[in-house]
Amino acid sequence: MSSPMEKTLSDNSPSFVSTIVEAAPQKDEEKVVEVCEEEPLPPPLEFPDGGWEAWMTVFGSATLLFGTFGVVSSYGVFQAYYEETFSVGTSNSLISFTGSLQFFIQQFGGLLVGPIWDTTGVKYLLPVSAACTALSLFTLSVCQPGKEHFWQVVLAQGVLMGTATAMTFSIALAVCSHWFAKHRGTAMGMVVSGSSLGGIVVPLIFENLVHKIGFGWTVRTIGFISMFCYAIAFFTIRTRLPFGKRRSLRKSIDWVAFKDPTFTLLSFCFPFVLAGFSIPYYFIQIFAGHYHVKSTITDNLVTIMNASAFVGRILAGIVGDRVGKFNATIPITFLCCLLCYLNWLLGASNGPALVVFAVLYGAASGSLISLGPASVAEISPRDKVGARIGTNLACVSVGSVLGPVIAGAIAQEVKPKTIRGVILFAGSLFAVATVFSIAARLSVSRKLRTKV
Numbered sequence: 001m002s003s004p005m006e007k008t009l010s011d012n013s014p015s016f017v018s019t020i021v022e023a024a025p026q027k028d029e030e031k032v033v034e035v036c037e038e039e040p041l042p043p044p045l046e047f048p049d050g051g052w053e054a055w056m057t058v059f060g061s062a063t064l065l066f067g068t069f070g071v072v073s074s075y076g077v078f079q080a081y082y083e084e085t086f087s088v089g090t091s092n093s094l095i096s097f098t099g100s101l102q103f104f105i106q107q108f109g110g111l112l113v114g115p116i117w118d119t120t121g122v123k124y125l126l127p128v129s130a131a132c133t134a135l136s137l138f139t140l141s142v143c144q145p146g147k148e149h150f151w152q153v154v155l156a157q158g159v160l161m162g163t164a165t166a167m168t169f170s171i172a173l174a175v176c177s178h179w180f181a182k183h184r185g186t187a188m189g190m191v192v193s194g195s196s197l198g199g200i201v202v203p204l205i206f207e208n209l210v211h212k213i214g215f216g217w218t219v220r221t222i223g224f225i226s227m228f229c230y231a232i233a234f235f236t237i238r239t240r241l242p243f244g245k246r247r248s249l250r251k252s253i254d255w256v257a258f259k260d261p262t263f264t265l266l267s268f269c270f271p272f273v274l275a276g277f278s279i280p281y282y283f284i285q286i287f288a289g290h291y292h293v294k295s296t297i298t299d300n301l302v303t304i305m306n307a308s309a310f311v312g313r314i315l316a317g318i319v320g321d322r323v324g325k326f327n328a329t330i331p332i333t334f335l336c337c338l339l340c341y342l343n344w345l346l347g348a349s350n351g352p353a354l355v356v357f358a359v360l361y362g363a364a365s366g367s368l369i370s371l372g373p374a375s376v377a378e379i380s381p382r383d384k385v386g387a388r389i390g391t392n393l394a395c396v397s398v399g400s401v402l403g404p405v406i407a408g409a410i411a412q413e414v415k416p417k418t419i420r421g422v423i424l425f426a427g428s429l430f431a432v433a434t435v436f437s438i439a440a441r442l443s444v445s446r447k448l449r450t451k452v
Helices: 005-010 054-066 069-073 073-087 092-108 110-122 122-140 146-173 184-236 255-259 261-290 301-323 324-345 350-377 382-410 416-444
Strands: 017-022 033-036
Touching: 005 069, 005 122, 017 069, 017 110, 033 301, 033 324, 054 146, 054 184, 069 092, 069 146, 069 301, 069 382, 073 092, 073 184, 073 382, 073 416, 092 110, 092 122, 092 146, 092 261, 092 382, 110 122, 110 146, 122 261, 122 350, 146 184, 146 382, 255 382, 261 301, 261 324, 261 350, 261 382, 261 416, 301 324, 324 350, 324 416, 350 382, 382 416
Parallel strands: none
Antiparallel strands: 017 033
């Protein structure tokens, strides 16, 4: 194999090289000339950026996230049910911790999942994640009610579902790098939008069934839907590029990546994004109920946010490919900050204002979920995309667990003062993330009109 530098230098060289070897002196002092052809250079790496297999892989990956990350995105309706019915008396911070634990394990688990993906692809990750998802949901369906039994929910939903989504999230994002280069952002946006679609359907199923057939059979119904999604993923997701050699798990963290200032700044930016991201999803329904907003609005706020996020994640991928992932991240992060400071804070007790907030915030915050990994993939070598996304997600996981837990501690007793505190806390997290996103953009190029 020729090194990258040799490939570059050989672009202007002939297709063969003449090697002159002088033989031992002969009586007639003749020289022997040997001409040997050089080993052909490998063709440059190309990406289809479309085609049947590529788009079926996108469809399968989106379906996979529908049945897994879509359940995680719907935790807001679970949280409201736990607080009001299933586990009355359990602290808000513990219930919030269960939801954020899913995100934490999902993202921190990328340290292990990334290198496994880089060496084996979906061979082991897909069936193991399917087993974890089934075990999570069907175990959750038989958990006992009451605050003294809430530890069962923490293990079944927090730990097991988080473990399953750690695998599916890495699979769904990394496989796009096998098929797309120019339109990678669009593909990733479409894939991640599957989780938003799941976040629309799962709350509707939960709210409509839980009072008719009970908590257990409602969760089992969601479990059967998830297994159907896995069946589709098994038949549609395909890898294309060769995988690397196995490496020690001690090398799961790509420490070399932190020598890149852009990667480092992204690893500071997105923990703040994820810390603020989940807070409205977890608390908007609880806060609206406190202000006695109409139940027809309150019960559907999480669904509205996920529906809007479905559109936002697709549009973010398209816009990111047009203007650059970094250029798109800055205004969207700042918009999330403004929406929390203005729209949610001023309209926390007003039903129509909450609907407007849910639509705008869902689209804006949802798009950041796809722009983050796409930005990391953009600056990473192809053979290290999985490891670097995993390393970045491990950093992000710190924010995803701390944000909702701190918010839950602030709102330990739900009243106007604590509600304002939670909302201002969420807005401040996005404000800090905006500063880091600007710094990351400038570390790539200081030219404002450059597509980055």
